[in-house]
Amino acid sequence: MSGSVEDVSDANYKEFTDAAASVVAYGLATCEPCKTYDPILEETAAKFSHVKVGKARMHVPGRCREIKRTHTFETYPTTHFFSKGKLLLTREGVVEPAELAALINDHLPNAR
Secondary structure, three states, rough: OOEEEEOOOOOOHHHHHHOOOOOEEEEEOOHHHHHHHHHHHHHHHHHHOOOOEEEEEOOOOOOOOOHHOOOOOOOOOOEEEEEEEEEEEEEEOOOOOOHHHHHHHHHOOOOO
């Protein structure tokens, strides 16, 4: 895994979420909390190199149509934690770095 935040879209969503451990943050370019979350995601990706960390930008036309069909978002950012295709946990809003690290350690296999 790369240790950096990856771009997530319909094209790579299944591959991304089928990983042993992955975190996907869904957001919008115009969302101020989403902008605040970006550096937290970068820090997390660098710290947890065995976890795939990605951002799905829901505002880009045509890129996340299937994702929107399968998930409903009331708040941005929303973060999903996956393992081998299974959604394990959802958090709405910005997740602070210490809490994000704790959630990864507690819920995602191979995160340590």
